[in-house]
Amino acid sequence: MSKYITKQRKLLLSFLENHVDSQLSTSQIANELKDDSISVSSVYRNLSDLELEGKVRRYVKAGNREAYYQYMASDKCKGCLHLSCKVCGRTFHMGTEGADLLVNTIAQTEGFSLDMSDTVLYGVCSACRRNSGQDD
Amino acid sequence: MSKYITKQRKLLLSFLENHVDSQLSTSQIANELKDDSISVSSVYRNLSDLELEGKVRRYVKAGNREAYYQYMASDKCKGCLHLSCKVCGRTFHMGTEGADLLVNTIAQTEGFSLDMSDTVLYGVCSACRRNSGQDD
DNA sequence: CTAGTTGCAAAGAGTTTGCATGGCG
DNA sequence: CGCCATGCAAACTCTTTGCAACTAG
Numbered sequence: 001m002s003k004y005i006t007k008q009r010k011l012l013l014s015f016l017e018n019h020v021d022s023q024l025s026t027s028q029i030a031n032e033l034k035d036d037s038i039s040v041s042s043v044y045r046n047l048s049d050l051e052l053e054g055k056v057r058r059y060v061k062a063g064n065r066e067a068y069y070q071y072m073a074s075d076k077c078k079g080c081l082h083l084s085c086k087v088c089g090r091t092f093h094m095g096t097e098g099a100d101l102l103v104n105t106i107a108q109t110e111g112f113s114l115d116m117s118d119t120v121l122y123g124v125c126s127a128c129r130r131n132s133g134q135d136d
Numbered sequence: 137m138s139k140y141i142t143k144q145r146k147l148l149l150s151f152l153e154n155h156v157d158s159q160l161s162t163s164q165i166a167n168e169l170k171d172d173s174i175s176v177s178s179v180y181r182n183l184s185d186l187e188l189e190g191k192v193r194r195y196v197k198a199g200n201r202e203a204y205y206q207y208m209a210s211d212k213c214k215g216c217l218h219l220s221c222k223v224c225g226r227t228f229h230m231g232t233e234g235a236d237l238l239v240n241t242i243a244q245t246e247g248f249s250l251d252m253s254d255t256v257l258y259g260v261c262s263a264c265r266r267n268s269g270q271d272d
Numbered sequence: 273c274t275a276g277t278t279g280c281a282a283a284g285a286g287t288t289t290g291c292a293t294g295g296c297g
Numbered sequence: 298c299g300c301c302a303t304g305c306a307a308a309c310t311c312t313t314t315g316c317a318a319c320t321a322g
Contacts (some may be wrong), residue, residue, distance in 0.1 A: 004296045004301055010300045026286075044287060046302090060196035060252065065312080066286060083248045098245050102238065109234050112219045113260030118198065118258040126247030140276055140321050162311080175279045180312060184290095201287080202311060 002049045008038045012046050016056060016071035021090050023059055023068040059120065083121045087128035094121075138185045139217035144174045148182050152192060157226045159195055159204040195256065219257045223264035230257075 002009065014025070015032060019086070030043045047069055048055040059068045070091060081094040081102065103114045124132065138145060151168060152160070183205055186192040193242040195204045195241045206227060219228040230238070239250045260268065 002302085004228070006296070006302060008303070013258065037304095041288080041305080042303055048288095058198060060198070060200075062194065062196070064196075083242075083246060083250075085248075086254065092246065092248060094246055096241075098242075100246040105238070106219075106230075106234075106257070106259075110219060110228065110230055111258070111265075112218075112221075112228060112230075112259055113261075113265050114257055114259040118222065120255075121242070121250055123242075123248050123250040125249075129192070129247075129249050133258065138276085142277060142321070144278070173279095177280080177313080178278055184313095 002046070002053070007031075008036075008042045009046050011036050011115070012043065013050070013055075016050075017073075020071050020073050021092075023061070023084065023089060023091065025064075025066050025068050025072045027066060029069065055086060057117075065117060073135050079116065083123065083125070085128055086122055087123035087124055087132070090125065092125060112132065138182070138189070144169075144172075144178045145182050147174060148179065149186070149191075152186075152205070156207050156209050159197070159206045159220070159225060159227065161200075161202050163202060163206050165205065193253075196217065215252065217252050217257060218256065219261070221261035221264055222258055223260050223268070226261060228261060242256050 003039075011033060012029070015029065026043065028049065029047070030038075030040045033038075033043060047056060053057050055072060057068065057070050057072050058064075061068055077093065079096045079099060081099040082136075083092040083094055084090075085092070099116060103116065106112050106114050147169060148165070151165065162179065162183065165183070166174075166176045169202060170176075183192060183194075185203075187194050191208060193206050193208050196202075196207065197204055213229065215232045215235060217230040217238065219230055220226075221228070239252065242248050242250050260266060
C-alpha cells in the first residue's frame with residue numbers, strides 16, 4: 001500500500017492531522033479536499049490505505065450511513081481509551097492509568113478482556129454538560 | 137408506528153427474541169425470514185419501527201457496510217452496559233452495579249458523562265479467552 | 273370497511289472498481 | 298523510464314420509497 005507519496009496523499013494526511021480531535025465523515029473530507037483537486041475515489045482509496053497502516057481509524061456512527069475517520073495521533077493513542085462527545089463531536093483521550101484501571105476492573109468483575117483500540121465510549125463531555133442546562 | 141400486528145412482524149420479533157445474545161446483520165435476518173415469505177422491505181421497515189420503539193438496537197460493526205440489529209430484552213438491558221465479544225459475537229450484560237461504578241469513575245476522573253445506551257464495549261469474553269491459547 | 277402493511281421494483285446514497293492518463297522516484 | 302496513483306464514470310451494495318394489492322381489526 002502507498003509506495004509513492006503523492007500530492008493528494010500529503011494533503012489528505014495534513015488535513016486529518018489538523019483535525020485530530022474530531023471524527024470526519026468521508027463527505028466532509030472529500031468536500032474540503034476537492035478544492036485541492038483531490039477526487040472522491042482518491043479520498044476513499046487513501047483513507048483505506050491509511051486505515052490499514054493504522055494511521056487512521058474508521059467509525060460508523062449510529063444511525064448514519066457513511067463512514068467517519070479520525071487521525072490516530074501516533075503514540076498519543078496507544079494504550080488509551082477514546083471518549084466521544086455526542087454533542088460537540090470531539091474526541092477525548094482517557095489516559096493510560098485510567099484506561100488500564102478500567103480494563104483491569106472489567107477483567108476482574110466480568111472476566112471480559114476489553115480491547116481499547118476497538119472501543120469508543122460515547123457520552124457528553126464536561127464542557128457540553130455544563131452548557132446543557134441552558135440550551136439543551 | 138406499527139398499529140397492526142402482522143404475521144411478518146410477529147415472525148421477525150420472534151426470530152429476534154430467539155437470538156437475544158447476538159447481533160444479526162440485516163441480510164442474515166432477511167435471509168432467514170424469506171422462507172417465511174417476508175420481503176426485504178418489510179424486514180427493513182419493521183426493523184426501523186422496532187428500533188424507534190426501543191425493542192431493538194442498531195449497530196454498525198467496524199469495517200462493515202451493513203447494519204446489525206439486536207433484540208433488547210425489556211428490562212434486562214436497562215441501566216447496564218453491553219460487552220460484545222469479537223470472537224464469538226455474543227453480547228454480555230454488565231450488571232447495574234458494575235456499570236454504575238464505571239460511569240461514576242469516568243465522571244469523576246474525566247468529567248465525562250458516559251451514555252450507557254450508546255456505548256458498546258468490545259473485547260474478548262472469558263470463554264473465548266480461555267480457548268484462545270488453543271485454536272486462535 | 274378503513275387504514276396500516278406488504279411486496280415489488282425502481283430510486284438513492286455511499287463506496288468500490290476498471291481503465292487510460294499522469295506523476296513519483 | 299516503470300510502476301503506482303489519480304480521475305472519471307460506471308458498477309455495486311445496502312437501504313429507502315412509491316404504489317397497488319392485501320389484510321388486521
